[in-house]
Amino acid sequence: MNAPRPASRPGNPCFSSGPCAKRPGWSLGSLSEAALGRSHRAKLGKAKLAEVIERSKKILGMPADWRLGIVPASDTGAVEMALWSLLGRRGVDVLAWESFGEGWASDVSKQLKLDNLRLLKAGYGALPDLTQVDFSRDVVFTWNGTTSGVKLPNGNWIPTGRAGLTICDATSAAFAMDLPWDKLDVVTWSWQKVLGGEAAHGMLALSPRAVERLESYTPAWPLPKIFRLTKSGKLIEGVFKGETINTPSMLAVEDALDGLKWAEEIGGLKALIARSEASLKSVADWVGASDWADFLAEKPETRSCTSICLKIVDPWFLSLDADAQAAAAKRIASLLEEEGVAFDIGSYRDAPVGLRLWGGATVEPADMAALLPWLDWAYGAVKSDKAAA
Incomplete structure (x- = not known):
């Protein structure tokens, strides 16, 4: 069954791993x-x-x-x-x-x-x-x-x-x-x-x-x-x-x-770390309940709180050949970009097929939490389309 279309979306869809999201409240006027x-x-x-x-x-x-x-x-x-x-x-x-x-x-x-x-x-x-x-x-x-x-x-x-x-x-x-x-x-x-x-x-x-x-x-x-x-x-x-x-x-x-x-202004290094760790926790809680996604990092203590890399573990997805897997993962990222929900979250070109979410300090933890239901929605939509083809 497809996940329902989420009612809310991240305030800032920039989850690229570099260049990364600007700080909350940033504008060109900040550089005057x-x-x-x-x-x-x-x-x-x-x-x-x-x-x-x-x-x-x-x-x-x-x-x-x-x-x-x-x-x-x-x-x-x-x-x-x-x-x-x-x-x-x-x-x-x-x-x-x-x-x-x-x-x-x-x-x-x-x-x-x-x-x-x-x-x-x-x-x-x-x-x-x-x-x-x-x-x-x-x-x-x-x-x-x-x-x-x-x-x-x-x-x-x-x-x-x-x-x-x-x-x-x-x-x-x-x-x-x-x-x-x-x-x-x-x-x-x-x-x-x-x-x-x-x-x-x-x-x-x-x-x-x-x-x-x-x-x-x-x-x-x-x-x-x-x-x-x-x-x-x-x-x-x-x-x-x-x-x-x-x-x-x-x-x-x-x-x-x-x-x-x-x-x-927000409290220095401790505050910066806390923001990144909060985003990682949201993803970890979501992964714990997911039936299709997992961390690429094998051990919890090695999970990055900035470049949060995900792999797809759904047996249906794993049954696809390598080209089909790459196309499906690319379509998930493209669908979210088309919706204006998340930009640039495809895995790195040399990395295993999957998704990569930037969780650095300039990303609002609430935006990361808001993104996660959209991942379920996009994956469900792509799986449904592929299965029907």
Whole structure:
């Protein structure tokens, strides 16, 4: 039997996993103080860039002796900057349980051509065996698998006294999950995720251990200008004070500030995490009663509260061939977009067939709850249409 058509709908249908929903109440008027037409190197421009850095550090509870800089090319640029600038002194363990981790492993192997590389891999839905990680080596990993919905439950698997560096891609975790700064050496993210900022800019956070590596080690390969963090063997401190390597969008900077100020107004990191966790709880309660949907993450403690990935477990659906399954899942997402209920919730192109709901802090938990009956309605409609065909 088809689920009834829901009477209410989400107030904001934006559930994309990036760029993500703007904060509640956002409008273009929120950016009226942007330093448009001004140099990013002028006093006003540098002050705004430095403000993004300082507000971010404060909200995240980053240790005072860490450096945080704004870098080009979103989270991808920040991660690549770390890989190209820091790796090569030691062997490297790369953890991969979804497409982005696999991408970092490919770059380390095929671009940097490091032969002392180990890939610790798990399929979508699971984590690699963390007990096999060798911390005498450098370790590269995502905190939250954006395309699998599988996160690290904690940092207990990382020793405090380690020889290698831990390089963490935290783009869909920062501002929505607790990050154990004492277990990390490099942390990256972008503005377009949990706080709903505009894309193109990345954030690169470095521990004192990471800075020491930068100042004592020169990679064997040439570094493009946008990756260079040292000069004459010393850290370029200006990068971490708002003196960006390239020209940033001052409109995007203002938008980043708007998101950070909103985060402070609602209660900081604890409030941001609580909003994401509330959305996840709604989905978990719904999944518990569903006869057709389940989490892609195999263990509850690894379920992401931001990129919430669902698989379809109805025997009817599983009886379809792979192409038919993909078409049905795509039709579910398209039907909800046509209704103006949910945009961009199809699973990532390299991930298993299913749905992906963004539950970051800018999504109202009430909107997530309102979406769930629509998922039942859309699935029922697609199943009925396929069965009748």
